[in-house]
Amino acid sequence: MERDKKARRLRVLLKHETIALVPNGFNSDSSSSTAILRLTCQGLLKQDFDGKLVPDLAQSWSVSDDLRRYTFQLRKGLTFHNGNACNAHKVAWNFTRLFNGGTDSLLTRDYQDIEAVNVLSEHELEFVLKRPNAAFLPNLAWRTYIVDDTYDQPCGTGPLRLQTWQRGSHVLLSRFEGYQGVHAAPDVDEVRLEFAPGIEQRVARIRQGDIDIVESVPSSAAEALAAEGLLHSALTASKHRSVMYFNCKKGALTTPKVRLALAHAINREALMHAVTGGTGEVVDGMLAASDPAFVTTPTIAYDPDRARQLLQEAGVSSKHVFRMVTTNTAPFSQVAEQVGKDLRAIGLTVQFTGYDDPPWWPYMYLRGGWDICLQGTPARPHLDTLLVRELHSQGGFNAGGYACSEMDSLIDGARGELDVQKRQQAYARIQHKVQAELPFFSLFAMDNMVGWSPRVTGFTPHPSGGIDLSGVQIRDANVSPSSFTTEGERQ
Numbered sequence: 001m002e003r004d005k006k007a008r009r010l011r012v013l014l015k016h017e018t019i020a021l022v023p024n025g026f027n028s029d030s031s032s033s034t035a036i037l038r039l040t041c042q043g044l045l046k047q048d049f050d051g052k053l054v055p056d057l058a059q060s061w062s063v064s065d066d067l068r069r070y071t072f073q074l075r076k077g078l079t080f081h082n083g084n085a086c087n088a089h090k091v092a093w094n095f096t097r098l099f100n101g102g103t104d105s106l107l108t109r110d111y112q113d114i115e116a117v118n119v120l121s122e123h124e125l126e127f128v129l130k131r132p133n134a135a136f137l138p139n140l141a142w143r144t145y146i147v148d149d150t151y152d153q154p155c156g157t158g159p160l161r162l163q164t165w166q167r168g169s170h171v172l173l174s175r176f177e178g179y180q181g182v183h184a185a186p187d188v189d190e191v192r193l194e195f196a197p198g199i200e201q202r203v204a205r206i207r208q209g210d211i212d213i214v215e216s217v218p219s220s221a222a223e224a225l226a227a228e229g230l231l232h233s234a235l236t237a238s239k240h241r242s243v244m245y246f247n248c249k250k251g252a253l254t255t256p257k258v259r260l261a262l263a264h265a266i267n268r269e270a271l272m273h274a275v276t277g278g279t280g281e282v283v284d285g286m287l288a289a290s291d292p293a294f295v296t297t298p299t300i301a302y303d304p305d306r307a308r309q310l311l312q313e314a315g316v317s318s319k320h321v322f323r324m325v326t327t328n329t330a331p332f333s334q335v336a337e338q339v340g341k342d343l344r345a346i347g348l349t350v351q352f353t354g355y356d357d358p359p360w361w362p363y364m365y366l367r368g369g370w371d372i373c374l375q376g377t378p379a380r381p382h383l384d385t386l387l388v389r390e391l392h393s394q395g396g397f398n399a400g401g402y403a404c405s406e407m408d409s410l411i412d413g414a415r416g417e418l419d420v421q422k423r424q425q426a427y428a429r430i431q432h433k434v435q436a437e438l439p440f441f442s443l444f445a446m447d448n449m450v451g452w453s454p455r456v457t458g459f460t461p462h463p464s465g466g467i468d469l470s471g472v473q474i475r476d477a478n479v480s481p482s483s484f485t486t487e488g489e490r491q
Helices: 031-040 088-099 136-140 199-208 219-227 256-265 268-276 304-314 332-345 360-367 383-390 405-415 420-437
Strands: 009-014 045-047 053-055 058-063 069-074 114-121 124-129 160-166 170-175 190-195 232-246 321-327 349-355 372-377 440-452
Touching: 009 031, 009 199, 031 160, 031 170, 031 190, 045 136, 053 058, 069 088, 088 114, 088 124, 199 219, 219 232, 219 440, 232 256, 232 332, 256 304, 256 332, 256 420, 256 440, 268 332, 268 440, 321 332, 321 360, 332 349, 332 372, 383 405, 405 420
Parallel strands: 009 190, 321 349, 321 372
Antiparallel strands: 045 053, 058 069, 069 124, 114 124, 160 170, 170 190, 232 372, 232 440
């Protein structure tokens, strides 16, 4: 069958491929999966381009004064991509199945306070929590998708539906006419998502002229690409942190003194300039200074002599081998090179291994054997989400195995604290404790740079750092890319 040559087609370049596209599943809790799932699935709420919570499947909601009862009114006439109705019963089913043992999901920790999900009518439901939880609404707008009873594909209600996933090549999405949402659907017929982990790969694809939107533009090349008329680009206020995680369960780094020594060895200012060209910021604490929850903590300055002294006191010599790992996705090879150089300068022996992503995320990161891990951490919807996932002893992202009963109590107490001032005080104590014990060491933060070609209009970088195609249009349907689908890709 001959294709419509004037079909409105959009090509998007992501940093890396994903392992899975199972909504709310363990293997799909990644930046790459999120970019695709947000185009195909909706949640009850979403974050708009100003960072505010707005309706998505819900048309309105209300919250009790004690932050324990949340009532949602759904839009009427909602349908999934397969034609089935999306109603309050299906929304409730999505949450109850998280806890029935039939799915492997990190969301069980985010929603551990749910006591009941009550369907009030076909288009209304309520969540009853065991205790107050200020992170509940932000979590709903983050990586929680409402889908139909399918496991092998994202059958959601989003503006685009899954057409084809050809592993190692691309994901093809097509327009869903039944979409309802607060923002306009992209005015395209198809979206093809491809992957390029390396800086050189991304720049080469942009210069070919067959890419419309780029998830992450190398800052070193952005100005030249704009001057050549190939790409517009803009920074998003995402404050993506680059973090040095330590193995707190086994080896020399179980001792906080050794972790402090390694922190003193890193020249973060030089590292930040080398990687971002000076557009980032050194993170002097657990969070970037621009984060609303940031509090000032004692600075861990670049001090190689102090690092050597601490290592000597701890009995660690050059005979000890530190295994350092990271992803091959840019810019982390460059981060690893600089960090390894700094650690070797204080007399340490460092063995470095880089992994392709996937399977770097989540398997090498969460389950691989390492002493030091360099990992990018995108913005979380709420500080509680970061704390529960990365610092709690039962946290799904606690890759270094940090375990502290006092920290667990602080996190649990802050989550259930109704008094805002007391909650902020608890968050401050947590940040001071992190700086004192260093389960991880924040290096620098940088805004993500997103790019789009001149043929694209209506595109706005999203503060989450992801790709949001709401309202996107193609200026001229006859401009490349011409025809990138093949016979058989359409259902």
